[in-house]
Amino acid sequence: MTQIFAYIPHQGGVAADIAFEFPEAAKKLDGAATLTAVVTGSGADLDKVANGLTSLYAEVIKIDNEALAYPNAEVVRKALLNVLDANAIVLAAHDTFGMDLCPGLSIKMDSTYVADVVDFEGVDGSLLKTVRQELGGAVSTHVTCDITAGAVVTIRPGAFAPVEAGQSGAVADKSADAGDLTGKRRFLEIVEAEVGDVDITKSDVLVSVGRGIEEEDNIEIAQELAEAMHAVVSCSRPIVDAKWLEKSRQVGTSGLTVKPKVYMAMGISGSFQHMGGVKGNPFIVAVNKNPKAPIFQVADVGIVEDILEFMPELTEKVKSL
């Protein structure tokens, strides 16, 4: 029988939201498989997470060690290799830790690796059928993965429906099996994101700009619209990479999470990393000259126009109200 292990990320004694999504993913992967949660860490925080997970998983493996207090991928990998069955399927989140851990884990487990899966279409013989996206979400793909010798699969946070608590599982302590946890990479510290001049997380209306703004000087056009709408300018990642706006203006999984009432996505393609930072079900207006931009799938209202022409006209009309 197929065994699935779900590696549960956690912080401050609380499991990440994806802990609720792995059971649904595992069911779609193989309904007959057994699912076990695996959680690594140290001390009281770890116990709190492990005990909490028993309401979602029939079995929870915990690996407690001082060296695992902060999730250093190299050290976590060592612990997992000593605890997990070699032919198992390992599920992890496609987040900054999963991306650090999983490619190397698949090599060391001598299994296959599929990253950033958004859906499963079951197992056919030895082939697991998965759905992924490529080219920044512009196209989807079916990808098969040979699971004869196990597999490591990262799933996209938010892609699978969360389950309700309904298990009454038990915690198995495998700390003694973790083995040597020394490594060549040592965690030093977390440097917190700088706080900017405006707090985009507090604004009800955001005028958010992406690549479609084309040049640094054009940011002003968005600022004028934002001013007219009593809104604040935010942006997607490429604008911060280009140093046209401060990091504190960036919406997305690698930036800030915002919960506005209205989100004006101006020249933003709508990658999942960006939309992952837009919460609270706002009214989303998307303006993009590419009619195939993924943003139009998630927006409420879509307009196929060049933002450099559209925004000034909208600004004028709003001002004249």
Add this chain to the structure above:
Amino acid sequence: MEILVCVKRVPDTAENEFELNSAGNDLDRDDLVFSVNEWDNYAVEEAIQIVDNVGGSVTVVTVGDDESEEVLRREMAMGANNGVLLSDDAFEGSDGKGIASILKAEVEKGSYDLILTGAQADEGAGQVAGMLAAMLDLPYASLVNKVEVGEGKVTVGREIEGGNQEMNEIDLPCVLSIQTGINEPRYVGIRGIRKVAKVEIPVRSASDLGVDAAVIGDANAKVKRVDYFVPDLGEGAEMLEGSTDEIIETLIEKLKSKGGL
């Protein structure tokens, strides 16, 4: 410091509107515009800056066909000292593990202190660097947005959720995948490209590299893309059409009702 940067020629997401072919199972590949993977430019820039500071050389390598030579030349025009093209019909259809195996063979031919890649490429997996590191038994960090070279080690920042930065110390040699925004990749003009147009770029085959034939190529790929498709995601946005004036009028009414104005 000897640095190897692994780069890839990819369809340019900024220059193309991706559509499926008439059979509906693959990209329409006519007229696709290709360029170097965006992340790779940051990796090459970082390598050049490190060498400017501490000395050494930068080699760029790619697994691809003849056309991939152009991306190597572009990165050499940025300032990379050497280029190597790993090319063989036997490489075609390799999965991530296959590509990592090919790169491993090339790494073992040299003596590198630091191996860099972009954090991800067109397929969005971000897998090759981590696999390569594990195969070489070297330490690894992904999504790196800061590198400081020390004695026998580097201090690296990783971009993690919420815009925070995770600082680590890693022993050399190591493998790092580089995130966009770590630096500002220098501009490459026509003149720069011309300067390196005649530089010879060695091409290495499977047998030159001595790569294990059992892990490369389509036949040995255990992870395979079956097809491309456009998912049915429901209705999507209500598209506003008409003249710009009409669109704006409708939009303003909607914004008023939703608290946007």
